[in-house]
Amino acid sequence: MEETLEKPVGNKKPKMTFESKGRTVYYQMQDRIFKYFALAATSLGLIVLVLLLYSVFENGFGRLDWDFITSLPSKRASKAGIYTAWTGTLWIMFLTTIIAFPIGVSAGIYLEEYSSRNRMANLIEINIANLAGVPSIIYGLLGLEVFARFLNLGASVLTGSLTLALLILPIIIVSTREAIKTVPYTLREASFALGASKWQTIWNQVLPASVPGIITGVILAISRAIGETAPLIVIGALTYVPFAPTSPMDEFTVMPIQIFNWVSRPQKAFAENAAAAIIVLLSITFVMNAIAVYLRHRSQKKVKW
């Protein structure tokens, strides 16, 4: 490389070259190494996921039929179904959402738009961040003491939903705040300058612009909730319920508990049941994410950036 500089071409002026030399070579190498590292990391994740899916589908797909979805649980693997489990999961999803969504979003709006920046606000902020990191089993213990025992709600769908709502509140609050933060100040200013009240500004400008972010956060949070097992076991959700819940006060089980129960049996037939149930649970999560993408897309179209 250095040579080209020394060799005059035609007249005396050395020829210009734009080849890498010295430090740039090093930077380029750095670039390349990182690229391959990132690629390897991504592929590793993908490969593990594909293997997992493959193993689940291989074991469970044959077991998956309409009867499996509509049958009650049974001691005999071939007769057992997941009807009580998925209805339980849907109940929990629904109730958890209607409890956590309004509270979480309101808290996010309050913290971002109304609370003044004082020590109290900082304290709340730090605690919410901490809450997001508390192991879910702790929420289970809280739910057991407060909802199941103290409020006497028992091991009901309501207790489970309240517990999971607590669990996902910090996620919803944080993602609501993040979404609201991305709304430029100039937008609020424009609204206030026209005589809009604070609430009018939040409702007409800030929220529409942050809805995509909020929805994504909420759906991620719910996806997390439907995968939770530990806190629900702690509050006393059963591994075997003979009937699907029909009211918030009924006993219940959910998909992950059912799967956990089947996986822990030694018989191969139950392992197949578990795999089939996993496929259904994954499908529910997948559908949720699809809904999230759709809603995001729709709300983004409404906001005409």
Added chain:
Amino acid sequence: MKIEANNVRVSYGSEQVLKGITMSIKKNTVTAFIGPSGCGKSTFLRCFNRMNDLIETCKVEGEIMIDESDIYHPKVNINELRKSVGMVFQKPNPFPKSIFENVAYGLRINGVTNKKYIEEKVEWAIKQAALWDEVKDKLKKSAFALSGGQQQRLCIARALAVEPSILLMDEPASALDPISTTKIEELIYNLKASYTIIIVTHNMQQATRTSDKTAFFYMGDLIEYDDTRTLFTNPKKQKTQNYITGRFG
């Protein structure tokens, strides 16, 4: 109608940025605020629609009277005040909505629901802002599809739709190209008949072209306030002289 400021002092935290401004502004005139960057023009302008109230650290003292009533009186409804004192910002800041909805917003938040009335008002406001011909076929399109100059005129239309009597403009053309700037200046000239306009500018030609009166600010003080022609041709203060001849700023 008349605007009167009496000994207005403003500070951000412990830093005082306006040190007692007294001036009076007549109806249907254009008043330009000039002065070097950071001298407090925007801060003073934002006292008239109490936008400074939004800044937690900002404290305003003194008195501002519009039509004989003290706008800092505790009984004043700040939202009502802002409806009669419109504002246009330095950078065009349309809402991420359609062109139509941008202009209709001020009416909607006032509880106007009559569709016909809103349509008429929107058309009227956009015409006032000399933008109608350019947007009449795409009112449903996003305001962000417009050029910067058009966006700024849309912001003016948006402010006019709520029928303010005073219009505050904070360097409304500083982010625009020369042709758009000319359009905005013509617009200001035409709007004078129906509105009292205060415009902040650091462009002295703009001040001479658009305004009747000019106020020169320097480091939080009002140095000189006079007819625009007089102030630029025959300033009474040395500081003004230095500034308009470009010796600092």
